[in-house]
Amino acid sequence: MTERFADPGVSLYQLATHFIVHCPKCDGKAQVLPFNGSWKLTCSKCFHVELPGHWYGSMTAYVSVKCRVCHQSISRSAEVTGEWAKLKVKCDECGDECEYEAKISRHYMHHGLMCDSVFGLPLWLQKEFRSDLFWAFNYEHLSLLEQYVRAKLRERGIENKGSKNSLMFSRLPTFITSAKNRGEILKLIEELSVK
Ligand SMILES: [Zn+2]
Ligand SMILES: [Zn+2]
Known part of the structure; x- marks a missing residue:
């Protein structure tokens, strides 16, 4: 199960397939999905629809x-x-x-919040962790991060220098990969996962 996370080809860019953001009209949960070779924002709360053009960030x-x-x-x-x-x-x-x-x-940062790259709207899935900011583009990204942290938890204490897995981890901020934060990071992810 941890094997696929060893794929060094998984980059942030590839995870940015879509974004969950705060709706610019009602602050509700909106999705930015691929649309006709571009993007389209749709709010699940007020049903606002918007095509790219205005940068809110x-x-x-x-x-x-x-x-x-x-x-x-x-x-x-x-x-x-x-x-x-x-x-x-x-x-x-x-x-x-x-x-x-x-x-x-x-x-991509606005008022201390991480934003999507299409509209510059604050991502829905983000939370401060002490002086750092934990964020994910979407639920798939969040779940990947959770699996990384869980996988790392199992590997704790095992030397895996040079493995693809550690290469992948080296790209994550240390507050996420740090052993002492893992329990709290998993708790934070669990809180964010509640749809
Ligand atoms: Zn809305
Ligand atoms: Zn002059």
Whole structure:
């Protein structure tokens, strides 16, 4: 049973087949599923349906240019809330102020919560664990994590250096794989598993 978790091909990307998130309208449980080569959000509580387009998550606008007046290198980054394409930058050298085209980066963390990569909405399956954040994209991902932790529990004390299994584990945050947390992590997973 633990064999399939030894597959080093299982990456986070492959686990992101769909997402359980907080509905942007009612905060209820919504699913983001593949749809026509893209994605579609459907809320099971208010039945809100949404196609990708708006990013609810956190974004940073970044500008790195040469001042249009004195050609001094200037840069600025700022947290943005809308789809800003421009950012006002003031040159330290000549004092010229101008809006420059900004590069927008989307972030998966927003207000300390992990978000999906389509809408930037907070994942449903997440919980703080001391100073860390435990999260899963969906119930399959959660169940995989549970099986990892259980498998590791059985292997405790057994040296498996270089095995594929330990390679897989090496990608997980240490608070999840740490032996002393396992009991509590399993309890946390159990709480999150309640649908
Ligand atoms: Zn809703
Ligand atoms: Zn300047």
